[in-house]
Amino acid sequence: xxxxxxxxxxxxxxRRLRLPEIEGVTLSNNLRVEFxxxxxxxxxxxxxxxxxxxxxxxPDQAGLSELTTRLLTExxxxxxxxHMARWLDRLGASYSAxxxxxxxxxxxxxxxxxxxxxxxxxxxxxxxxxxPENEVKRVRSERADxxxxxxxxPSMVAGQALISELxxxxxxxxxxxxxxxxxxxxxxRDVCDFYGNWYVPDGALLIACxxxxxxxxxxxxxAHLCKWQxxxxxxQAPPDPPRKPGRxxxxxxxxxxxxxxxxxxxxxxxxxxxxxxxxxxxxILGGLFNSRINMxxxxxxxxxxxxxxxxxxxxxAGPFVVHTAVESGVTAQAFQEILGEIKTMRKELVTxxxxxxxxxxxxxxxxxxxxxxRQITSKIAQQRIYDLSEEYxxxxxxxxxxxxxxxxxxxxxTYLARDRMTLLAVTDAESVLxxxxxxxxxxxx
Amino acid sequence: xxxxxxxxxELEEHRLANxxxxxxxxxxxxxxxxxxxxxxxxSKNERSGRTGFAHLFEHLLFQGSEHVPRExxxxxxxxxxxxxxxTTWFDRTNYFETLPANExxxxxxxxxDRMGFFKxxxxxxxxxxxxxxxxxxxxxxYENRPYGLAFETVLESAYPQGHPYRHPTIGYMEDIxxxxxxxxxxxxxxxxxxxxxxxxxxxxFEPSEALERIQMWFGGISSRPIPEPPEVVLPSGxxxxxxxxxxxxxxxxxYLMFHSASFNEPEFETVDTLSYLLGDGNSSRFKRxxxxxxxxxxxxxxxxxxxxxxxxxxxxxxxxxxxxxDHLEASMRLVLDDFKQDGLMPEELEGAQNRVRRSxxxxxxxxxxxxxxxxxxxxxxxxxxxxxxxxxxYGLVDEIMVEEVAESVVDEDRLTVLHVIPEETS
Numbered sequence: 001x002x003x004x005x006x007x008x009x010x011x012x013x014x015r016r017l018r019l020p021e022i023e024g025v026t027l028s029n030n031l032r033v034e035f036x037x038x039x040x041x042x043x044x045x046x047x048x049x050x051x052x053x054x055x056x057x058x059p060d061q062a063g064l065s066e067l068t069t070r071l072l073t074e075x076x077x078x079x080x081x082x083h084m085a086r087w088l089d090r091l092g093a094s095y096s097a098x099x100x101x102x103x104x105x106x107x108x109x110x111x112x113x114x115x116x117x118x119x120x121x122x123x124x125x126x127x128x129x130x131x132p133e134n135e136v137k138r139v140r141s142e143r144a145d146x147x148x149x150x151x152x153x154p155s156m157v158a159g160q161a162l163i164s165e166l167x168x169x170x171x172x173x174x175x176x177x178x179x180x181x182x183x184x185x186x187x188x189r190d191v192c193d194f195y196g197n198w199y200v201p202d203g204a205l206l207i208a209c210x211x212x213x214x215x216x217x218x219x220x221x222x223a224h225l226c227k228w229q230x231x232x233x234x235x236q237a238p239p240d241p242p243r244k245p246g247r248x249x250x251x252x253x254x255x256x257x258x259x260x261x262x263x264x265x266x267x268x269x270x271x272x273x274x275x276x277x278x279x280x281x282x283x284i285l286g287g288l289f290n291s292r293i294n295m296x297x298x299x300x301x302x303x304x305x306x307x308x309x310x311x312x313x314x315x316x317a318g319p320f321v322v323h324t325a326v327e328s329g330v331t332a333q334a335f336q337e338i339l340g341e342i343k344t345m346r347k348e349l350v351t352x353x354x355x356x357x358x359x360x361x362x363x364x365x366x367x368x369x370x371x372x373x374r375q376i377t378s379k380i381a382q383q384r385i386y387d388l389s390e391e392y393x394x395x396x397x398x399x400x401x402x403x404x405x406x407x408x409x410x411x412x413x414t415y416l417a418r419d420r421m422t423l424l425a426v427t428d429a430e431s432v433l434x435x436x437x438x439x440x441x442x443x444x445x
Numbered sequence: 446x447x448x449x450x451x452x453x454x455e456l457e458e459h460r461l462a463n464x465x466x467x468x469x470x471x472x473x474x475x476x477x478x479x480x481x482x483x484x485x486x487x488s489k490n491e492r493s494g495r496t497g498f499a500h501l502f503e504h505l506l507f508q509g510s511e512h513v514p515r516e517x518x519x520x521x522x523x524x525x526x527x528x529x530x531x532t533t534w535f536d537r538t539n540y541f542e543t544l545p546a547n548e549x550x551x552x553x554x555x556x557x558d559r560m561g562f563f564k565x566x567x568x569x570x571x572x573x574x575x576x577x578x579x580x581x582x583x584x585x586x587y588e589n590r591p592y593g594l595a596f597e598t599v600l601e602s603a604y605p606q607g608h609p610y611r612h613p614t615i616g617y618m619e620d621i622x623x624x625x626x627x628x629x630x631x632x633x634x635x636x637x638x639x640x641x642x643x644x645x646x647x648x649x650f651e652p653s654e655a656l657e658r659i660q661m662w663f664g665g666i667s668s669r670p671i672p673e674p675p676e677v678v679l680p681s682g683x684x685x686x687x688x689x690x691x692x693x694x695x696x697x698x699x700y701l702m703f704h705s706a707s708f709n710e711p712e713f714e715t716v717d718t719l720s721y722l723l724g725d726g727n728s729s730r731f732k733r734x735x736x737x738x739x740x741x742x743x744x745x746x747x748x749x750x751x752x753x754x755x756x757x758x759x760x761x762x763x764x765x766x767x768x769x770x771d772h773l774e775a776s777m778r779l780v781l782d783d784f785k786q787d788g789l790m791p792e793e794l795e796g797a798q799n800r801v802r803r804s805x806x807x808x809x810x811x812x813x814x815x816x817x818x819x820x821x822x823x824x825x826x827x828x829x830x831x832x833x834x835x836x837x838x839y840g841l842v843d844e845i846m847v848e849e850v851a852e853s854v855v856d857e858d859r860l861t862v863l864h865v866i867p868e869e870t871s
Contacts, residue, residue, distance in 0.1 A: 092799025302577025364526020
């Protein structure tokens with residue numbers, strides 16, 4: 001029974017990572033189809049990516065793209081909303097359509113023996129939706145109520161307040177789902193126009209992974225999607241927003257026992273040259289469980305259930321955000337600790353141990369990130385939406401491993417300047433106002 | 446398109462001399478291995494005044510042991526490119542990680558140190574720190590969330606004083622405060638022996654080799670007497686229970702909970718299918734009536750908790766503005782009454798079964814999820830083969846079974862009603 005319990009057992013020989021081999025076809029209408037057969041379990045993940053989203057809607061019609069996606073299943077010329085619902089529910093497939101800033105994604109997950117009918121369903125929603133007036137009214141009022149209910153959720157309030165502050169009226173400052181003001185103004189004809197302009201095969205991509213075979217898949221896609229016509233426009237990335245000085249913001253939630261807090265600034269787009277250094281820096285600062293911020297606030301102080309940071313890479317510069325919820329009584333101290341951790345990252349080199357841990361966590365986890373059909377379609381979508389290179393994942397490990405401690409410090413220095421950090425808390429304002437004021441001028445929002 | 450048995454996962458079962466149950470499900474389709482250790486202890490085993498203890502204890506098992514430093518679990522697993530977590534529920538506590546396949550040994554070392562060498566690593570300081578973390582978890586996930594206290598209120602109303610399912614797994618604040626180091630030692634000695642645990646491996650490994658390694662890491666840990674499990678029985682003669690609470694919310698939400706078939710009972714798949722039929726999909730009974738036609742609800746969900754004893758069947762609806770809780774409840778109950786009266790249409794059942802099937806396959810595609818499924822089947826049902834049988838068991842559900850189960854479960858004597866209403870309307 002000779003096991004040595006005193007040290008970590010060494011790994012055996014690593015298995016080779018097999019990245020999915022993507023096959024592709026472009027139909028005569030320019031719809032691109034990409035697929036990865038995986039036969040282990042009888043399921044299929046489908047994702048249709050359309051160049052569209054909030055960037056494609058007029059600024060005063062925030063939520064138009066999202067409303068359109070919600071209405072896709074609400075009726076065609078010969079099938080009403082209930083008919084569509086019964087069809088989908090009999091297939092047993094899951095269907096979800098959602099808008100982002102620059103694309104709309106329709107995802108289906110299904111048992112593989114209903115694939116052909118599922119493709120027909122998907123095709124029907126993107127080519128034949130009719131948007132009956134009564135359904136537009138209903139879905140619009142459902143969405144308006146939902147916006148109202150979002151105010152109940154402190155984390156939603158915090159997230160929205162932060163991006164409004166950082167981006168103001170810019171694209172990333174608007175909620176993709178629209179606002180209480182914009183939603184009621186959207187009419188059926190706006191939805192129809194949006195659908196006509198943006199739901200086109202040219203520039204669209206259908207991704208499939210799972211228990212599929214090339215022949216039958218292409219045949220089904222051809223049968224149901226080849227008559228779809230239209231020429232795409234490319235959604236433009238938003239112009240680089242102005243960088244503003246950071247502020248301290250407080251949203252009152254009377255009686256709140258905890259404070260939802262955020263520390264944020266405008267970050268960077270996907271294609272930044274120091275992309276991989278930023279990923280490593282964030283992992284050490286707040287990306288991993290064992291990151292500095294989480295270790296400090298959770299494992300040392302016991303102030304929170306968890307604290308994390310992230311860079312939102314997008315086509316344009318998405319936000320950098322530290323997010324956590326702490327006991328209200330330590331709100332100001334928590335901000336100071338977070339700012340302290342950021343400052344140390346900017347001033348001092350991270351240790352070799354931290355650097356190694358982050359690199360290993362990021363690169364050795366690749367097999368886990370490409371495990372299921374859903375994950376694979378999601379990774380392919382990410383790669384295409386953000387124009388990542390064909391070799392992005394092939395070279396990822398090397399790119400991450402090349403990052404040095406000095407590069408980590410440099411990206412923190414460049415992107416995480418103290419004077420541009422906005423601090424935001426959603427909590428009982430009265431109980432935190434005084435201690436927060438010691439950090440600077442507090443504005444109530 | 447009837448549900449059929451369409452998966453067939455290779456499965457081996459072993460038991461070490463110390464009572465540790467071992468389930469091996471080799472699958473080389475990805476270079477990964479999922480480890481899952483499930484202990485047959487949960488919040489139902491807690492004594493009065495110590496609610497939340499099983500869950501607090503789970504946190505402590507991430508704080509190191511004799512040979513593993515504090516935060517070592519997180520650090521080693523992340524360093525290997527893996528993921529890890531633990532969860533606690535009424536009947537069980539589990540610890541799991543998915544790792545690159547060549548790091549199987551790392552997972553075994555960590556789990557064996559937890560099981561065999563936990564006590565030397567625990568200190569008052571670690572207990573105090575994790576107590577604070579857990580109190581913040583309670584604040585974040587329950588107290589400071591809309592409708593966050595609803596489920597614990599339902600449980601309090603649905604079960605009599607002293608019933609093992611009466612309190613929430615997260616526990617009450619004052620009980621979390623009361624936990625002592627002595628409680629920690631006692632709980633470990635009572636419930637964390639190998640003979641109260643099941644170890645599951647799913648992934649890319651060679652079964653005989655893996656078993657040998659498991660024997661080496663775990664074989665030397667001694668078994669010990671496990672306390673008799675608490676008796677968990679259906680509260681009888683309790684009648685309909687009703688509660689109302691206020692919360693910082695814009696609109697009311699109504700919870701209907703019926704005592705139902707547990708995960709262990711032959712009716713489980715039928716009740717579960719009923720929940721899909723009633724609430725999953727826009728054409729399901731509840732969504733069609735409440736969300737689409739009457740527009741009294743913004744959201745509806747219907748689901749079954751797969752508990753070891755006394756199942757719980759929930760229907761939960763959130764009101765549209767202007768609709769009060771009584772009106773919403775009446776609409777919900779009308780849906781149930783109509784269903785009991787008129788029965789179902791064959792295509793409704795076919796759809797529900799297809800949705801169940803899609804959901805099952807989704808639960809089995811990743812190794813970690815599959816290990817979780819297998820561990821629950823083994824620990825709560827004593828039936829590891831449920832991994833392969835579940836599809837056919839759901840496939841056998843027919844119209845008469847659904848109608849019968851609706852008749853027996855959807856019964857006022859089994860019902861608990863909770864209204865969560867906005868503070869302003871007080």
